[in-house]
Amino acid sequence: MGVVSLCRAGSGRLVAVKQVPEEYADDPAFRSRFRREIAAARRVSGVYTVPVVDSDTDGPRPWVATVYVPGPTLDQAVRDCGSFQEPALRALGTGLVEALQAVHAAGLVHRDLQPGNVLLAPDGPRVIDFGITKAMDETRLTRTGTAVGSPGFMAPEQILSSHEVGPASDVFALAGVLVYAASGEGPFGLGDEGVLHRVVTDEPNLHGVPPAMHPLLLRCLDKTPARRPVLEQVLAELAPSDPEALLPPALREQLAVRARDAELMAVVPPPPGAPPGIRRFMGRRRVLIGGLSALGVAVAGGASALVWTDSGDGKKQAGATPIATSSPILKFTSPPRPLWASTNPVATLMPKLYLFESTVVLHGASTSAAAFDTATGAVRWKYGLGPDSRPQKDNSALPDGTQILGTTGSGLLVSSLDTGPSSGVRNYLEVLDPAVARAGSKVSMGNSVSLVTLLSSYGGTAYFHSVSRPAGSTGGSPRLTLPLASMKTFIIAVDMASGSIRWQRPAESISVTNRYFAADQYGFYYTRGTDTGLAVDALNAADGRSRWTADVPLNSKSLLPPFMQVGSGALHTSLVAASGLLITLNVAHGMTAYDAQSGRRRWDVAMTAQTPPTVVGNLVLTSDSSRVYAVDLHSGQVKWTVISPVPLYGAGPSVAASDRVTAVLFNTVGIGAKGLTMDGGTAGCLVLRTSDGKQIWALREQADSATPTPSRTSIPGAPGAPSAADLLAGMDSWALAVRDSTVYICGAGRIRAYRADTV
Incomplete structure (x- = not known):
């Protein structure tokens, strides 16, 4: 044929x-x-x-x-x-x-x-x-x-x-x-x-x-x-x-x-070197890259779709070859119609989405949030900064000064202040019912705590990084930023049910600017840079004592030079604990699995992925600038990989998954005259079948078309960079969450829910 x-x-x-x-x-x-x-x-x-x-x-x-x-x-x-x-x-x-x-x-x-x-x-x-x-x-x-x-x-x-x-x-x-x-x-x-x-x-x-x-x-x-x-x-x-x-x-x-695969094939311009008859047909249509034998069309001799090159006169040049279809290269296409869409009512700098039983909470910046009904998209409550950067509060029981820390189990964890004539300023941790934003339990952290960061949680125990005010200081807000040398830092384990502090220990060597904390039934884990590479420390859940320390050796296959694989260069490491294993992921060292009880290294996978991994069933899912990976949790075998169609870079957690659906969110970045820009103008979400990486649908949107973006200088705070208010008001940021076959996406000024059927 x-x-x-x-x-x-x-x-x-x-x-x-x-x-x-x-x-x-x-x-x-x-x-x-x-x-x-x-x-x-x-x-x-x-x-x-x-x-x-x-x-x-x-x-x-x-x-x-x-x-x-x-x-x-x-x-x-x-x-x-x-x-x-x-x-x-x-x-x-x-x-x-x-x-x-x-x-x-x-x-x-x-x-x-x-x-x-x-x-x-x-x-x-x-x-x-x-x-x-x-x-x-x-x-x-x-x-x-x-x-x-x-x-x-x-x-x-x-x-x-x-x-x-x-x-x-x-x-x-x-x-x-x-x-x-x-x-x-x-x-x-x-x-x-x-x-x-x-x-x-x-x-x-x-x-x-x-x-x-x-x-x-x-x-x-x-x-x-x-x-x-x-x-x-x-x-x-x-x-x-x-x-x-x-x-x-x-x-x-x-x-x-x-049928779904055929719709997902990427559209390319008409092949200019095609014979005139084909060019006439393609002049009002588009050819799709892909072998029809893989899509169910009978193709004699196993031929696949042909892409021509052209000298401009319509004659086919020598060397034109069919495009192979064996490489799973993803394509950007339109997703199905959303189940619902709602205008985002809060600032969304570095947003996160938290899924609860009937509510999805969008947390934008440290003091703004909104809750949406998962079935209808209706706003349950909102709190914090609006698009005009002014404080707003609507339908929320959150007191002024509340800092949203994250989620523990079925609740939303916040830090709030309480002032009184006799007690002064006290800091409280509260677990809120996400449907109504009202406190379910409240834990006092005393009046010596000024900065609290949730590191991780497991079961009823939450692990915090706290900064205490130096003895003898007076006046000013307890949230006043003090010189680091005058502060003492601690890791604190809190029983959220009883409100009691289970243990605390000094944490001078820990920075909270990197995503490298995890917890499970055995304890709490963090990483730190060393003179020779990277170390993982495990603390006992009951008393905070050290259980084991493991070194992560230099990765000889890493694309980074050795000096970037040691000390502070070895930071930006992600951790996830699951099924008795601790998984570390670092752009310099790749992915490594440790036995959570003994610290013995179980397996290694050389990769440059740096997106915080997500564990679903027996798969560890992550991505780098060009690929999405699924790694077997117990063996370290790479089960599948797919290739992104363009070089995109993750901005924070960009992989969310259920046992049915994996969603991968990317924000593009670029290098221009002013350095590394924080927003390259487009954002994309790739939706895959978790079991084998088969693409379900994908989208790419022009971020600029929905949200006016201020100046694009490279790093916030640098000369000429947008102010914090500008960023909160105009910078378009994205986040996603997945439950079963539903994908929730925040971006382009909206939050949306999509169905992603896998059959």
């Missing part, structure tokens, strides 16, 4: 554009036959055929465009899902008979009905490649004098004399296709010359075919065309048939995935 390309018509409809092989392009006899057969094929209008939508029979490379069917071929379906049972066989046969009736009514004979020319769609089979097949076969017969077809499915008269080929030959092939669907093998076995001999001389083998269908199929496979039943008789004997019985559940799921 030559080269087959998946294209999108101007209406958005997907079509398969099939080019004939170059060897036929210069043959006048072929062109005449091809022109005649395409004209006849346009008259075919059966339900179970694939209609012709456009063609060019006069250009340098003749081609024909048909409606695209996002289903596997019959032979592929049998290989993947097994043989068909009798109800499915009758449904398949009924559809094929009706397709052949439409072909014959147009004055055509298919001549090459075989499992590779039958596509399975959700509403029945589709027969393809009639018309063009006959034109090519007749040209080959003229040149060589030998019959060309599919061994094992050709009728005896097609092998012995093409002049006797007619509708009865298609009846013979129909029976062979049904035998193949029932048994996984044609009625005359395999081979080329051997099977051709058996077709002419031997009786068919119906092993595996339901006995009730033997009489009909034996008559269809009669050596003499005149003794075969006509299609009307075949249709009557196949009754009753149920179209719903054609596709088993596994095959229906495969069809849904194929």
Whole structure:
């Protein structure tokens, strides 16, 4: 069949554009036959055929465009899902008979009905490649004098004399296709010359075919065309048939995935070096990169979609090659319509999304938040700075001065101040009901605590980093920023149920500017830079004593120079604890797993990923500037990777996942005259199936189109950089969260919920 390309018509409809092989392009006899057969094929209008939508029979490379069917071929379906049972066989046969009736009514004979020319769609089979097949076969017969077809499915008269080929030959092939669907093998076995001999001389083998269908199929496979039943008789004997019985559940799921994959193929400009006929077709359509054989379109010779290069005169240059489809390169496409969308009512600098039972809380900056109903998107309450950078409070029980720290279990953790004439200023930790923003429990941290940061939590224990005021200082707010040398820092473990402090210990070596804390049933973990690399420290959950320390050696495969892999250069390390393991991820050292009880290193994976990892089931999910990784939690084996279509960089936590869906959020950055810009103007969310990385949908949006962005100087606080107020008011930031098959995205001034079905 030559080269087959998946294209999108101007209406958005997907079509398969099939080019004939170059060897036929210069043959006048072929062109005449091809022109005649395409004209006849346009008259075919059966339900179970694939209609012709456009063609060019006069250009340098003749081609024909048909409606695209996002289903596997019959032979592929049998290989993947097994043989068909009798109800499915009758449904398949009924559809094929009706397709052949439409072909014959147009004055055509298919001549090459075989499992590779039958596509399975959700509403029945589709027969393809009639018309063009006959034109090519007749040209080959003229040149060589030998019959060309599919061994094992050709009728005896097609092998012995093409002049006797007619509708009865298609009846013979129909029976062979049904035998193949029932048994996984044609009625005359395999081979080329051997099977051709058996077709002419031997009786068919119906092993595996339901006995009730033997009489009909034996008559269809009669050596003499005149003794075969006509299609009307075949249709009557196949009754009753149920179209719903054609596709088993596994095959229906495969069809849904194929249809979605086709829609996700990236659109590229029309191939400029294509022959004029194709260019004329593509002038009002777009070619999609991808091999149709991977999407369920029959492609002779395994050809994939072709991308041409061009010198400008329309002539194809040497060296043009098909694009391989084996690399899982993601494509930016439009997601489905959101379940709901709500305008973001709070400032969203470095936002986070917290999911609770019926509420999703958006935390923007340190003192602003809003809660949305997960079902409707309605705002439950909001608190903090609005888009105009002025304080606002609406429907919230949060007191002034509240600092939102994060989440513990089913509640929202905040730090708040309480002032009184006798007690002075006291600092409280509160766990709030996220649905109404009211306190569920309150823990006093005393009047000596000025700065509190939640590091991690597990069960009912929360681990904080606190900064106390120096003894003897007077006046000023307890939140006043003091010189670091005058402060004492502590790690504090708090039982949130009782309000008691379980333990505290000095933490002079800990910085809270990096995401490198974790907790589990055994204790609390953090990392620190050393003279030789990176160390992981484990503290006991009960008393805060050191349990173990492990060194992370230099990564010889790292792209970073050694001086950046030690000391402060080894910071920016992420930790996650799960299933008795502690996972570290560092751009210099890659991903490492430790036994959480003993500290013994279990496995290492060399990668440059730096997005804080997410653990779902037995997978650890993360990303770097170009790839998304899924690593087996227990073995360290990379289960799958996918490639981002453009070099994007994560801004904070950008992977969220459930056991069904993985969402990866990226904000682009760029390097310009003023250095590293914090926002490159676009943001994207890639939504994948967690089990295998298969893309469900993806989006990329122009951040500038939704939110006016101030000046883009590289680092906040640097000369010429936007002020904090400017950033809060104008900088577009993104965050996401996932539950089951629902993806929640904050960005471009809105928060939205999308469905991401995996079947």
